[in-house]
Amino acid sequence: MKIFSVDQIREADKFTIKNEPITSIALMERAALACYEWIQKSTNLSSEVIVFCGNGNNGADGLAIARILKEEGQVVKVVVLNHSDRRSDNFNINYARIKDRIEIAEINTIDDLKLVKFDNENTNVIVDAILGSGINKPTAGLLADCIKYINNLPCEKISIDLPSGLFCDGLNSKNDPILNADYTLSFQFPKLSFMFSENEKFVGKFTILDIELSQEFISNTKANYYLLTKEDVRAILKKRNSLAHKGNFGHALIVSGSKGKMGAAVLSSKACIRSGTGLVTVRVPACGYQIIQITNPEAMADVDSSADFITDNIQLENYNAIGVGPGIGMDKQTQNVLKLLIQNSVVPIVFDADAINILAENKTWLSFIPPDCIFTPHIKEFERLVGKVSGSDERLLQQIEFSRKYRAYVVLKGAHTSISSPSGEVFFNSTGNPGMATGGSGDVLTGVITSLIAQKYSSLQACLQGVYLHGLAGDFASTKKTQETMVASDIIRGLSDAIKFIRA
Numbered sequence: 263m264k265i266f267s268v269d270q271i272r273e274a275d276k277f278t279i280k281n282e283p284i285t286s287i288a289l290m291e292r293a294a295l296a297c298y299e300w301i302q303k304s305t306n307l308s309s310e311v312i313v314f315c316g317n318g319n320n321g322a323d324g325l326a327i328a329r330i331l332k333e334e335g336q337v338v339k340v341v342v343l344n345h346s347d348r349r350s351d352n353f354n355i356n357y358a359r360i361k362d363r364i365e366i367a368e369i370n371t372i373d374d375l376k377l378v379k380f381d382n383e384n385t386n387v388i389v390d391a392i393l394g395s396g397i398n399k400p401t402a403g404l405l406a407d408c409i410k411y412i413n414n415l416p417c418e419k420i421s422i423d424l425p426s427g428l429f430c431d432g433l434n435s436k437n438d439p440i441l442n443a444d445y446t447l448s449f450q451f452p453k454l455s456f457m458f459s460e461n462e463k464f465v466g467k468f469t470i471l472d473i474e475l476s477q478e479f480i481s482n483t484k485a486n487y488y489l490l491t492k493e494d495v496r497a498i499l500k501k502r503n504s505l506a507h508k509g510n511f512g513h514a515l516i517v518s519g520s521k522g523k524m525g526a527a528v529l530s531s532k533a534c535i536r537s538g539t540g541l542v543t544v545r546v547p548a549c550g551y552q553i554i555q556i557t558n559p560e561a562m563a564d565v566d567s568s569a570d571f572i573t574d575n576i577q578l579e580n581y582n583a584i585g586v587g588p589g590i591g592m593d594k595q596t597q598n599v600l601k602l603l604i605q606n607s608v609v610p611i612v613f614d615a616d617a618i619n620i621l622a623e624n625k626t627w628l629s630f631i632p633p634d635c636i637f638t639p640h641i642k643e644f645e646r647l648v649g650k651v652s653g654s655d656e657r658l659l660q661q662i663e664f665s666r667k668y669r670a671y672v673v674l675k676g677a678h679t680s681i682s683s684p685s686g687e688v689f690f691n692s693t694g695n696p697g698m699a700t701g702g703s704g705d706v707l708t709g710v711i712t713s714l715i716a717q718k719y720s721s722l723q724a725c726l727q728g729v730y731l732h733g734l735a736g737d738f739a740s741t742k743k744t745q746e747t748m749v750a751s752d753i754i755r756g757l758s759d760a761i762k763f764i765r766a
Contacts, residue, residue: 462677518545520571582715586614735754
């Protein structure tokens with residue numbers, strides 16, 4: 263699913279209005295009906311709904327939603343904030359449609375807020391239709407005061423298109439007044455700002471409502487950002503030939519583990535096997551030989567001469583993909599092994615955990631990595647590679663630059679894990695949950711992506727499919743175990759359910 267900028271969204275509206283054809287007010291009615299249907303199905307409408315409207319097109323959406331709620335028998339009030347001397351044409355049309363049917367309180371000054379009284383016991387839901395996606399500066403005055411006022415009300419809050427005060431394409435300053443929504447109903451596309459971790463408390467849970475904007479425009483308009491969906495991953499997932507054998511699905515090498523950290527090797531190699539690769543070999547120090555043989559009998563063990571660390575050069579001729587880093591430590595000899603692996607590999611490498619930390623201390627090695635390698639850092643590991651930034655927006659730009667510079671893919675792990683490509687495109691994940699914030703979860707992801715590369719998926723396909731499957735497996739695991747009790751092994755067990763769900 264494409265993530266369009268504010269300007270592109272406006273062009274999509276204009277193209278749809280011109281070519282469907284449909285009037286602007288009729289398109290707005292379509293959007294309002296989609297909002298009403300979601301509100302009717304997903305919220306408690308047992309008592310009063312209050313709709314706060316600005317005097318632009320977002321406010322016009324709110325007026326249309328209020329009218330439909332009223333027509334369907336809902337008790338509804340409207341509060342109009344006259345924050346400007348101008349009202350949009352669509353606002354005036356929708357205002358005329360409801361002015362004699364719904365109680366409307368109009369606020370013209372900051373002090374007027376004190377005159378608005380709400381009985382919290384009789385108000386379940388507040389609809390925020392004050393400001394839309396077009397703002398480019400922080401709210402102030404009446405708008406800021408109203409946002410703060412609403413934030414203090416103990417009601418469920420639903421924002422239309424995006425929370426009032428939130429920028430669409432960038433990151434607000436820390437203290438900007440922004441409405442704290444429980445739910446955000448976004449029209450046709452997610453917004454880039456929804457992907458920034460700083461904005462989770464404002465956006466709440468977001469839902470994308472299809473308002474039937476022109477598919478011709480959407481298909482033909484280039485986007486730099488995307489949100490991964492089930493349909494995207496289903497299109498990637500290959501079907502297996504009935505005559506296939508294990509040799510058709512590749513041979514993956516997992517370089518993992520050191521004394522005290524052999525769990526990382528177990529998790530990454532198990533995830534690699536469970537994700538469909540034909541053969542998996544695990545390079546481990548001698549202390550890990552029996553551990554791997556007992557816990558993961560489907561894997562082959564390639565045992566280092568060192569008892570505690572991986573120190574010997576690795577023969578790479580037989581492998582279709584390499585995953586390196588989980589639990590390997592920072593021993594100097596291990597660092598030399600990684601350097602030789604980079605120099606000798608002719609297949610993509612998945613760098614994770616300590617492999618990334620080693621490269622952060624030896625940045626000149628980055629220039630020698632093979633094309634189409636994959637980095638899977640969490641935020642702190644990524645900062646060691648590129649330096650600290652002030653926010654998610656700057657980090658995103660650094661991620662894109664890193665991918666372009668080193669012809670690599672970066673899987674930056676987080677709430678909306680982002681995948682950057684050498685072409686500059688970024689894909690945000692839509693699966694996963696807080697229960698996955700547990701030790702070993704990243705080791706599992708390394709195994710999954712390495713497996714997919716071994717099966718001859720491209721690096722981009724392996725990242726997209728691997729990240730989505732990993733998150734979806736975590737979602738299935740959370741329903742069985744709860745987020746609080748989940749462990750990384752539960753994610754591996756959820757991979758089968760995840761693949762079945764995508765194929766369904």
